[in-house]
Amino acid sequence: MRCENVLVTGGGGRLGRYxxxxxxxxxxxxxxxxxxxxPPPDHTVDILxxxxxxxxxxxxxxxxxxxxxxASVSAPDEAIFDTNVRGTWNVLQAAQQAGVRKAVxxxxxxxxxxxxxxxxxxxxxxxxxxxxxxxxxxxxxxSKQLDECIAQSFAxxxxxxxxxxxxxxxxxxxxxxxxxxxxxxPASPTRASAPNDRPDRIREPFPLLRSYVDPQDLxxxxxxxxxxxxxxxxxxxxxxxxxxxxxxxxxxxxxxxGSLPEIRKPEVYERDPRASAHDIARAREVLGWRPxxxxxxxxxxxxxxxxx
Numbered sequence: 001m002r003c004e005n006v007l008v009t010g011g012g013g014r015l016g017r018y019x020x021x022x023x024x025x026x027x028x029x030x031x032x033x034x035x036x037x038x039p040p041p042d043h044t045v046d047i048l049x050x051x052x053x054x055x056x057x058x059x060x061x062x063x064x065x066x067x068x069x070x071a072s073v074s075a076p077d078e079a080i081f082d083t084n085v086r087g088t089w090n091v092l093q094a095a096q097q098a099g100v101r102k103a104v105x106x107x108x109x110x111x112x113x114x115x116x117x118x119x120x121x122x123x124x125x126x127x128x129x130x131x132x133x134x135x136x137x138x139x140x141x142x143s144k145q146l147d148e149c150i151a152q153s154f155a156x157x158x159x160x161x162x163x164x165x166x167x168x169x170x171x172x173x174x175x176x177x178x179x180x181x182x183x184x185x186p187a188s189p190t191r192a193s194a195p196n197d198r199p200d201r202i203r204e205p206f207p208l209l210r211s212y213v214d215p216q217d218l219x220x221x222x223x224x225x226x227x228x229x230x231x232x233x234x235x236x237x238x239x240x241x242x243x244x245x246x247x248x249x250x251x252x253x254x255x256x257x258g259s260l261p262e263i264r265k266p267e268v269y270e271r272d273p274r275a276s277a278h279d280i281a282r283a284r285e286v287l288g289w290r291p292x293x294x295x296x297x298x299x300x301x302x303x304x305x306x307x308x
Contacts, residue, residue: 002227003027003062003102009047009091010067012037014172015106015215019064022219023226032056033067047087050094057098064104064222065091068143071110077139084143085150092154092162100160104225105151107164109211109237109278110141116208117141122257125264126250127279128209130166130235148235155233162232163225167218168211168239168278171298179244180299182206208256209277210243214293224287231286239278240291244298248273 004027010016011031023029032053033041043056047067057063067087069080088105095103109115113136114123121135136142148164155162169175221238228234243249250269254260268275274295283289 001101001229003060005030005060006062006064006226007032007043007057007060007100008064008066009033010065012041013066015170015218016066018215018219019066019222022216022223023064026223027062030056030060047090048083050090053090054094054097057094057100060095060098061101062226063091063095063100063102064106064226066106067091068106069140071108071140080139081143084140085146088147089150092150092160096154096157096160102226102228103151103154103160103162104222105147105162105164106222107148107166107235108141108144109166109168109207109209109239111136111144111148111166113137113141113145114209115141116205119208119256122253122259123261123277125262126253126260126277127265127268127275128237128277129279130237130282152233158232161228162234163228164233164235165218165221165225166235166237167221168209168213168237168276169207169244170215170218171212171244172215176298179206183246206245210245210247210249210252211239211276211278212244212295212298213239214291214298217289217291217293221283221287221289224289228287234286236283236286237278237280238283238289239276239280240293240295240298241276241280242272242274242295243276244295245274249275249277253277 006027007030008020009032011020012033020029031041032043032045034046045052045056068084069075111134117138134145136145151162151164218238
């Protein structure tokens with residue numbers, strides 16, 4: 001059963017705008033954001049304000065929770081932890097009290113801790129699936145791991161299903177521009193870029209695993225997760241099938257870690273040497289989601305027709 005009235009927290013942000021646009025025509029969408037914007041949000045609320053959040057949640061049967069301090073924002077660790085963890089608990093608490101039936105939470109591949117913050121902790125096997133142990137050590141990754149724990153705890157209560165999506169590095173137009181510049185693409189300075197809507201946003205270093213996802217593909221995954229029936233709790237990786245770097249995946253990871261772990265699906269890398277280090281089979285099985293773009297299409301500004 002599809003949701004009719006959906007609240008999107010952080011709906012005015014970079015990812016939120018894509019998600020809200022994808023939901024258009026499928027349901028009635030309300031945007032909740034801490035700051036005003038253009039267009040202004042339907043609810044100007046800080047997710048740390050539980051009372052105001054509870055009022056805004058009334059009348060909705062679906063929720064997509066994006067509001068958080070992203071890894072691309074310069075902020076103290078304690079602010080990241082408090083906003084992301086307490087904010088998620090507040091959002092789900094308000095949602096349950098309001099009778100929301102379905103919630104989708106934005107987690108991150110950072111919940112695994114397999115990144116540049118833990119170069120001494122390589123993956124235990126490849127490709128990395130949802131059963132891989134989570135070993136974050138920094139505030140952002142830890143906050144996303146705890147978000148998933150909170151989400152699962154609310155799902156156990158019954159009455160509301162919760163799905164956590166773990167997207168890779170989201171390739172917004174300005175991020176694509178910066179990546180192409182760092183990769184030495186001679187055409188990159190002429191590419192149009194999206195406006196920087198956060199003056200405190202920092203340039204993120206390349207993710208160690210080189211995984212990424214197109215924002216339109218990711219937005220579609222959120223919609224499909226909201227339409228999911230039959231499971232009280234799910235967690236799913238959402239990444240492109242390839243990487244954004246020209247170096248083949250296995251040689252890159254061997255160089256990064258000094259050796260390679262067990263390769264459980266060698267055919268993936270035989271078929272495409274630049275295949276993602278993350279296994280997206282569960283996204284296909286659970287959500288019916290597939291990435292529609294490759295890095296070559298993203299880098300050139302093209303895109304495949306949206307499906308699903």
